[in-house]
Amino acid sequence: MKLSTKHLIAIEPLKKADIDLIFSQADEFKEVLSRPIKKVPSLRDITVANLFFENSTRTRLSFELAEKRLGADVVNFSASTSSVKKGETLIDTVNNILAMKVDMVVMRHASPGACQFLSERTNAVVVNAGDGTHEHPTQGLLDAFSIREKLGKVDGKKVVIVGDITHSRVALSNIYCLQKLGAEVMVCGPTTLIPKHIESLGVKVEHNLQRALEWCDVANMLRIQLERQEPGIPYFPSLREYTELFGLTQDRLNALGKEIVIMHPGPINRGVEISSEVADGPNSIILNQVENGVAIRMATIFLLAQGIKRVS
Amino acid sequence: MIIQRLCRQLIENHKDFSSTILIGLQPRGIFFSERIVEELAKSGHKVKWGIVDPTFYRDDFRIHDKPLLAKSTDMKHSVEGMNVVLIDDVLYTGRTIRAGMEGLMEYGRPKSVELLVLIDRKKGREVPIEATYVGKEVESFDNQRVRVMWKSEGEKEDHVIFLND
Numbered sequence: 480m481k482l483s484t485k486h487l488i489a490i491e492p493l494k495k496a497d498i499d500l501i502f503s504q505a506d507e508f509k510e511v512l513s514r515p516i517k518k519v520p521s522l523r524d525i526t527v528a529n530l531f532f533e534n535s536t537r538t539r540l541s542f543e544l545a546e547k548r549l550g551a552d553v554v555n556f557s558a559s560t561s562s563v564k565k566g567e568t569l570i571d572t573v574n575n576i577l578a579m580k581v582d583m584v585v586m587r588h589a590s591p592g593a594c595q596f597l598s599e600r601t602n603a604v605v606v607n608a609g610d611g612t613h614e615h616p617t618q619g620l621l622d623a624f625s626i627r628e629k630l631g632k633v634d635g636k637k638v639v640i641v642g643d644i645t646h647s648r649v650a651l652s653n654i655y656c657l658q659k660l661g662a663e664v665m666v667c668g669p670t671t672l673i674p675k676h677i678e679s680l681g682v683k684v685e686h687n688l689q690r691a692l693e694w695c696d697v698a699n700m701l702r703i704q705l706e707r708q709e710p711g712i713p714y715f716p717s718l719r720e721y722t723e724l725f726g727l728t729q730d731r732l733n734a735l736g737k738e739i740v741i742m743h744p745g746p747i748n749r750g751v752e753i754s755s756e757v758a759d760g761p762n763s764i765i766l767n768q769v770e771n772g773v774a775i776r777m778a779t780i781f782l783l784a785q786g787i788k789r790v791s
Numbered sequence: 792m793i794i795q796r797l798c799r800q801l802i803e804n805h806k807d808f809s810s811t812i813l814i815g816l817q818p819r820g821i822f823f824s825e826r827i828v829e830e831l832a833k834s835g836h837k838v839k840w841g842i843v844d845p846t847f848y849r850d851d852f853r854i855h856d857k858p859l860l861a862k863s864t865d866m867k868h869s870v871e872g873m874n875v876v877l878i879d880d881v882l883y884t885g886r887t888i889r890a891g892m893e894g895l896m897e898y899g900r901p902k903s904v905e906l907l908v909l910i911d912r913k914k915g916r917e918v919p920i921e922a923t924y925v926g927k928e929v930e931s932f933d934n935q936r937v938r939v940m941w942k943s944e945g946e947k948e949d950h951v952i953f954l955n956d
Contacts, residue, residue, distance in 0.1 A: 481858040500860075507844070507861040514866075516897040519847035785858040 482782050486598040486605040489614040490655040498659060502624055504778035505771070511548070512774060522551040522784055528576050530586040531608070532558040532569075532593075537745050537769060538608050538618075542585050545776035549784075554581065569593065570600055577603055582787050583780065586610075591648075604783050612646050612707060618744055619652025621775040623660055625768045626697055629740050634661035639691045641667045641725060642701030642752055645674050646708060649701060649744045654680055667691040668725060671714040672703075688725050692735055699742040700727055700753045722751055729756045738762055745769070793926040797907060798830045800924050801876065808838045810902070811874045816891045817844035817862040820879035822941040823909055827878060839873075841866040845890035864894070871899030876923075880939040882908040885920035910937055910951060 482497050490498075511519055527546045531539050539555070546553045556576070573584065583604045586594055591613035598605040609615040627633050638657050644650045644666045657664050658681060665683040666673055673684060685691040692698060703721065708714055715721050727741065741753070741763040749755045758765060805811040808831070815824030821842060828840050842865040852859055877891055888906060895901070909926035915933060929951075931937055936954040940946045 480860060504861055507863060510864050511847070514897055515899075520893075521847045521849075521852050524853075781861075782858070785853060787853060789853040 481785065485783070485786050486594070486607075487616050487779055487783060488594045488598060488605065488607045488610075490616045490619045490652045490659070491614070493616075493655075493659065495659045498620065498623070498656065501620060501775065501778045501782060502627065504781060505624055505774040508774040508777040508781070509771070511777075512770075518548050518550060520550040521781060522546070522549040524789065525549075525582045525784055525787065526552040526554065526580065527583045527585060527780070528554045528556060528581045529608075530556045530573065530576070530584060530588075532586070532588045533609065535587055535608070537772070538587065538615075541769070541772040542606075542608060542617075542776050545773050545780060546585075548773070549777055549781060551583075551780070551784075554579075569597070573597055573601060577601055583784065604787060606779065606783065609648050611648065612651075612704075613648055614652045614655075615648040615744075616652050616656075617772070617776055617779060618649050619656035620779070621768055621772045622649075622653050622699060622742060622744065623656045623662075624775055625742065625764055625771050626657075626662075626740065627660075628767065628771065629764050630696065633657060636662045636697060637665070637695045638662050638697040638699060639665040639667050639685070639695040640699045640701060641688065641691065641727070643672045643703045643708075643714075644668055644677065644701070645672050646704035647701050649699075653699060654682055658682075665691055665694060669715050669721070688727070689731060689734070692727075692731060692739065695739055697740040697742060698727065699744070701744065702746060702748055702752060718751060726750075726752055726754065727757050728754045729760070732757060732760075732762070740764055742768060793909065794826055794830050797909075797924050797926055798827060798834070801827070801831070801907070802834070802836065804905075805874065805876075808836050810872070811876065812839040812841060812868055812870060813876050813878060814841045814843050814866075814870075814891075814895065816877060816879040816887065817842060817846070817864070819881075819939065820877075822943050823880045823939070824878040825943060826941070827907070839868050841868060843877075843891055843894045845887055845894050848890035848893040850886060850890065866898050869899045870895060870901040872902050873899075875901040875904045876907050877904060878907045880908065881910045881912060881937050882906070882920075882922050882925075883912045883915050883937070884917040886918060888920050889918050909939055912937055 585606045585608050587608040588610050591611035593610045594605050594607040640650050654664050667685045743765045815821040844862045844864045846859050846861040905923035907924040908922045911925045911928045912931050913928050934956045939951050
């Protein structure tokens with residue numbers, strides 16, 4: 480068994496077998512992470528560059544920890560402190576980094592398709608850590624992995640993704656990943672934040688949060704991506720109105736008469752899309768998602784690294 | 792027969808097994824270590840048992856054409872200060888055992904480590920590793936693979952096969 484892909488750019492082209500393989504290896508890495516010594520030497524001769532052209536805390540730390548716990552050497556790069564500010568193009572920046580003998584590139588970029596572009600023009604293995612509004616594949620994997628861990632399986636489960644679907648790369652990766660694993664997916668949000676024709680991906684659309692919650696087993700709450708929304712366009716009248724209609728509160732959960740699993744990819748805007756009571760409540764697996772993120776990224780990097788042949 | 796003899800040797804050296812832990816190496820040492828544990832239980836010896844997967848510690852990662860996949864590790868006991876008996880079915884180059892030992896050390900510093908194997912392929916060692924307890928020594932060619940098939944994995948009876956590559 481090996482992955483059907485050389486790079487991890489998106490969930491869309493992956494096969495179910497790829498996802499199952501990543502999950503089975505992530506199980507083993509979760510065990511590694513529970514050991515007194517949380518490190519294995521598998522990738523000791525691999526160098527990974529983390530190129531973050533966009534801000535990130537969780538994902539960058541998670542990737543860096545995953546790489547270090549596999550024994551890889553890690554170099555970090557963030558756009559704010561680099562030559563990008565001096566006008567260097569993406570391909571030049573990356574080729575300069577690769578000239579320093581880097582084997583794998585983990586990249587986050589504001590432009591959709593940036594990782595695809597890079598993978599076609601370099602020899603290094605490329606892992607997408609979020610490209611604009613396109614995909615965030617490791618987040619999709621870790622969300623599905625967390626559902627599998629909490630509910631035993633993903634197949635047949637009903638998952639609603641609530642919030643700013645239009646500007647979310649997490650939503651798209653989640654939709655592809657969950658559907659490949661046999662889950663039913665619904666998106667919920669104001670009409671202005673749901674892409675037109677999203678039904679063509681086979682998802683249900685609902686504009687009433689309460690009805691969506693009654694339908695689902697799992698609710699994945701997304702943040703309003705203010706930084707990606709075009710300035711000057713009023714997607715909704717006010718944040719307060721958004722919270723009134725689409726914010727997840729304990730009262731809404733209590734009204735359901737059933738338990739549902741609450742997820743959030745972070746960063747949380749407490750009191751906007753989710754109340755503190757719910758985010759910290761017993762049904763929330765938000766911190767488990769973060770924990771599983773390291774195991775999923777270790778598994779992904781471990782499997783992709785096997786495609787880099789050692790030359791002697 | 793061989794398993795009974797190996798168990799008697801273990802009992803001789805480890806007495807009541809109070810500070811001993813048996814560790815099966817993934818993937819195929821598991822079946823053998825289960826048999827040893829069963830056999831010891833017959834004579835009233837309760838032993839601590841664990842599973843270690845050497846995959847992450849192998850030195851042929853990214854050299855093989857076939858990808859290496861991790862299998863489960865199950866270590867409920869610390870090995871700190873314990874007498875460890877590593878168990879595998881076939882000893883050949885010694886590299887798996889080396890990787891297994893490295894994996895083992897992540898769980899503490901054992902007092903001693905011994906190696907128990909069912910089959911010792913005498914020729915072909917690539918690292919200086921020898922077994923403490925040997926079930927049977929066999930002569931084999933380099934292009935052969937030696938595989939032990941176990942009843943517990945659905946075979947009619949335990950047997951050893953030689954496969955030509």
